[in-house]
Amino acid sequence: MSFSKLGLCDPIVTALTELGYKAPTAIQEQAIPVILSGKDIIAGAQTGTGKTASFVLPILESLNTERKLRGKRIRTLILTPTRELAVQVEASISNYGKYLNLSSMAMYGGIDAAPQIQRLIWGIDILVATPGRLLDMAHQRVLHFDELEMLVLDEADRMLDMGFIDDINKIIERLPKQRQNLLFSATITDDVRFLAKRTLDDAVEISTAAQGATVTKINQWLITVDKSNKSALLSHLIKEHEWQQALIFIETKHGAAKLVSQLEKRGINAESIHSGRTQAVREKILSEFKSGAIKFLVATGIAARGIDIGELARVVNYDLPDKADDYIHRIGRTGRAGLSGEAISFVAKDNFRNLCAIESRLGHIIERKEIAGFAVKKVVPVSILNYVPKNKPQRR
Numbered sequence: 001m002s003f004s005k006l007g008l009c010d011p012i013v014t015a016l017t018e019l020g021y022k023a024p025t026a027i028q029e030q031a032i033p034v035i036l037s038g039k040d041i042i043a044g045a046q047t048g049t050g051k052t053a054s055f056v057l058p059i060l061e062s063l064n065t066e067r068k069l070r071g072k073r074i075r076t077l078i079l080t081p082t083r084e085l086a087v088q089v090e091a092s093i094s095n096y097g098k099y100l101n102l103s104s105m106a107m108y109g110g111i112d113a114a115p116q117i118q119r120l121i122w123g124i125d126i127l128v129a130t131p132g133r134l135l136d137m138a139h140q141r142v143l144h145f146d147e148l149e150m151l152v153l154d155e156a157d158r159m160l161d162m163g164f165i166d167d168i169n170k171i172i173e174r175l176p177k178q179r180q181n182l183l184f185s186a187t188i189t190d191d192v193r194f195l196a197k198r199t200l201d202d203a204v205e206i207s208t209a210a211q212g213a214t215v216t217k218i219n220q221w222l223i224t225v226d227k228s229n230k231s232a233l234l235s236h237l238i239k240e241h242e243w244q245q246a247l248i249f250i251e252t253k254h255g256a257a258k259l260v261s262q263l264e265k266r267g268i269n270a271e272s273i274h275s276g277r278t279q280a281v282r283e284k285i286l287s288e289f290k291s292g293a294i295k296f297l298v299a300t301g302i303a304a305r306g307i308d309i310g311e312l313a314r315v316v317n318y319d320l321p322d323k324a325d326d327y328i329h330r331i332g333r334t335g336r337a338g339l340s341g342e343a344i345s346f347v348a349k350d351n352f353r354n355l356c357a358i359e360s361r362l363g364h365i366i367e368r369k370e371i372a373g374f375a376v377k378k379v380v381p382v383s384i385l386n387y388v389p390k391n392k393p394q395r396r
């Protein structure tokens with residue numbers, strides 16, 4: 001299958017060829033024709049599957065008409081949970097649409113609104129926005145939705161997790177009834193279904209993998225380790241295995257700062273991003289990590305949402321996440337679109353319950369590896385796939 005057979009015009013296909021895309025991914029093959037036919041869709045697709053292009057490409061194709069936009073108007077709205085994701089989606093639009101004459105902007109909070117307002121004055125074909133800043137702009141009447149044709153909810157499960165449901169409802173109330181809706185979500189939870197029911201009209205459901213399945217090219221393994229030994233273990237792996245790059249997930253911002261200084265003491269340069277750092281600093285660190293100037297990035301889950309590093313070799317769950325969905329999101333940062341990657345988790349005895357929840361969500365046990373010199377004092381029991389904790393219902 002080629003991109004032109006999916007109904008995309010030459011300027012788009014040329015841009016894709018220049019980016020080195022040879023063929024559409026599974027989600028692109030399924031979603032692009034349906035979106036071009038004008039239907040609503042609900043798609044279960046994780047990051048790393050090429051899901052962004054699966055909606056951006058048909059949107060570019062559909063909007064590529066001679067239409068004069070009035071000021072303060074937009075034709076497509078893409079809502080994302082985080083500013084990082086908004087920036088990345090907009091970058092994809094610019095890349096794929098470089099030979100088209102369409103305008104786009106990423107709009108998010110935490111920075112001065114004046115330049116964003118300035119750009120809205122002439123109207124924007126595709127606006128990628130986080131919900132809060134978008135509502136601000138609508139309230140200020142610097143943005144109107146009466147010419148809107150398409151709405152995309154990207155990472156809908158994330159947006160609901162982050163408590164954006166009221167904002168989303170308020171936004172949807174303002175949109176024209178006649179519009180095309182596309183909903184993408186890594187997991188189709190009950191809440192996502194409820195949102196879909198209220199937002200979409202006769203939607204086609206698309207899913208590229210069984211719920212909970214992860215992309216197979218990610219090599220997942222874990223090491224059981226005593227909590228007090230984690231930073232020594234990480235330094236050991238980096239040095240012994242000559243790691244060139246890793247995104248390291250940690251629970252708290254204090255933990256992140258501490259780990260960076262522990263690594264530095266062992267001669268490993270690392271940086272951290274967390275909610276305590278300003279947007280400007282986060283963006284600078286991220287771009288240095290992407291360029292390879294920073295090799296090891298320690299990130300809290302929230303700060304790392306939406307990070308898209310084209311060729312990230314590995315992620316490390318220094319702290320295992322509480323939720324199985326977060327585990328899947330995190331490991332999806334590596335092994336993207338055709339490239340292989342590895343995801344390594346540090347598991348202490350206290351994490352046993354979470355580990356079992358993650359493994360039962362994946363539908364398989366994660367391979368355990370032992371590292372010489374790091375035997376545990378507190379043994380992590382053997383995993384049980386259908387583990388049900390005694391006192392609490394199992395977290396999913």
Ligand code: AMP
Binds near residue numbers: 024048
């Ligand atoms: P996503 O799932 O949207 O986060 O995309 C994952 C990565 O795959 C991004 O870095 C894209 O640039 C890349 N990508 C998307 N579609 C293709 C394709 N058809 N061929 C090669 N790479 C792709």
